[in-house]
Amino acid sequence: MRKPLPQTGADWTELKSVMADYATGDARWREGKTAVYVFNAGPEIERVQKEAYALFQSENGLGPAAFPSLKRMEEEVVGFGLSLLHGPEEACGVTTSGGTDSITMAVKAARDHARKVRGVAGPLNMVLPRSAHLAFDKAAALMEIEVRRIPLAGYLADPAAMAAAADDHTVMIVGSAPSFPYGLIDPIGALSDLALARDLWLHVDACVGGYIAPFVRMNGADIPPFDFELPGVRSMSADLHKYGYAAKGASTVFFRSAELMKLMTFDFRDWPGGRMITPTLAGTRPGGAISAAWAVMNVLGVAGYREKQGQVVAAREAIEAGVRKLGFEVLGRPQLGITAFAHPEADAVALWTKLHERGWFTSLTTEPKSLHLMLSPFHATVTDVYLADLAWALGEVRGKAAPAGAEVRYS
Numbered sequence: 001m002r003k004p005l006p007q008t009g010a011d012w013t014e015l016k017s018v019m020a021d022y023a024t025g026d027a028r029w030r031e032g033k034t035a036v037y038v039f040n041a042g043p044e045i046e047r048v049q050k051e052a053y054a055l056f057q058s059e060n061g062l063g064p065a066a067f068p069s070l071k072r073m074e075e076e077v078v079g080f081g082l083s084l085l086h087g088p089e090e091a092c093g094v095t096t097s098g099g100t101d102s103i104t105m106a107v108k109a110a111r112d113h114a115r116k117v118r119g120v121a122g123p124l125n126m127v128l129p130r131s132a133h134l135a136f137d138k139a140a141a142l143m144e145i146e147v148r149r150i151p152l153a154g155y156l157a158d159p160a161a162m163a164a165a166a167d168d169h170t171v172m173i174v175g176s177a178p179s180f181p182y183g184l185i186d187p188i189g190a191l192s193d194l195a196l197a198r199d200l201w202l203h204v205d206a207c208v209g210g211y212i213a214p215f216v217r218m219n220g221a222d223i224p225p226f227d228f229e230l231p232g233v234r235s236m237s238a239d240l241h242k243y244g245y246a247a248k249g250a251s252t253v254f255f256r257s258a259e260l261m262k263l264m265t266f267d268f269r270d271w272p273g274g275r276m277i278t279p280t281l282a283g284t285r286p287g288g289a290i291s292a293a294w295a296v297m298n299v300l301g302v303a304g305y306r307e308k309q310g311q312v313v314a315a316r317e318a319i320e321a322g323v324r325k326l327g328f329e330v331l332g333r334p335q336l337g338i339t340a341f342a343h344p345e346a347d348a349v350a351l352w353t354k355l356h357e358r359g360w361f362t363s364l365t366t367e368p369k370s371l372h373l374m375l376s377p378f379h380a381t382v383t384d385v386y387l388a389d390l391a392w393a394l395g396e397v398r399g400k401a402a403p404a405g406a407e408v409r410y411s
């Protein structure tokens with residue numbers, strides 16, 4: 001891994017071309033060929049992200065007293081999120097570096113709630129549907145919490161089975177809105193009932209849905225209640241850098257009350273550096289991530305988001321109609337931007353590999369093996385290209401055995 005730092009600095013203009021050269025092997029997301037990792041809301045939004053990020057890239061959200069600008073923008077961003085997700089008057093939240101940060105901090109608050117408020121001693125556990133994001137396992141690993149992943153019913157969380165798995169040592173139960181592997185919204189209403197009946201902490205992971213579902217509902221879809229509207233929901237995660245179309249490094253974590261959020265905040269003074277209060281895992285908090293999220297949200301507004309999210313849904317519907325014509329089965333009934341589909345006569349990994357030959361970088365669901373797409377507004381313009389390439393790929397691999405040992409890894 002060692003590489004000596006150049007003895008003398010290089011010319012920036014030349015370096016820019018070196019960087020462009022490094023990027024030639026990257027996924028071609030600006031052409032709409034990537035349906036994972038990047039949320040492409042078009043060049044106008046990309047420009048706003050960049051300019052707004054640059055304006056505050058040196059400022060630090062760790063210092064709200066030094067940078068009241070960032071504090072104000074963060075409060076407004078959190079306020080937008082809470083109003084979209086039916087936060088009650090006492091609800092609050094903060095911006096974080098991403099979904100994993102938001103989830104980790106919600107788990108930390110729930111863990112402290114179990115220990116300090118409910119007085120739970122001994123081992124702790126967390127009850128998740130099998131489709132929940134691995135960020136919960138990462139947080140559980142850090143905090144030595146046992147994870148109980150419960151089998152799904154029809155690709156959705158099974159509230160009865162989760163009820164049976166929860167006990168007095170359960171710090172949190174989780175529902176996703178939607179889950180990453182299937183793009184389906186778990187039965188959050190039933191999980192909320194369970195949480196109220198048993199006094200359990202219900203976290204709704206709306207990392208990939210929190211900033212699309214409200215607008216898809218406004219556009220007329222029958223999205224069931226999934227947020228603070230349900231009284232059993234104590235915390236939520238919603239990523240700005242996904243369907244909020246913010247620059248990367250931005251998410252939100254919300255709590256039903258300031259009392260619950262207080263369990264997350266780290267307030268420390270027993271060192272020579274003086275008192276420091278940090279709400280999230282981070283110390284230094286990049287100002288640009290906050291300013292870019294603020295700018296994009298204000299540039300889009302409700303009308304802009306409704307339009308962009310309408311394009312996402314249109315892309316998903318066009319692709320679902322097309323893949324059904326090719327003989328694929330869509331898993332469940334997706335309503336937002338993610339869809340997964342399998343073909344009875346074609347191996348998904350083999351299809352993925354063929355599509356990759358044509359420049360597509362998409363993802364896979366493994367149970368059952370399926371192609372998986374996380375769509376962006378820009379995809380509405382390339383659905384025909386995708387479907388044509390998929391038809392070609394299907395012709396190539398149909399009826400053939402799955403390639404031996406083939407596995408797609410993301411890192």
Ligand SMILES: *Cc1c(COP(=O)(O)O)cnc(C)c1O
Nearest residue numbers: 098099100133135179180207208
């Ligand atoms: C993306 C995602 C996360 C994790 O977010 P990161 O920003 O990648 O850390 C958590 N849950 C769901 C459902 C997600 O889609």
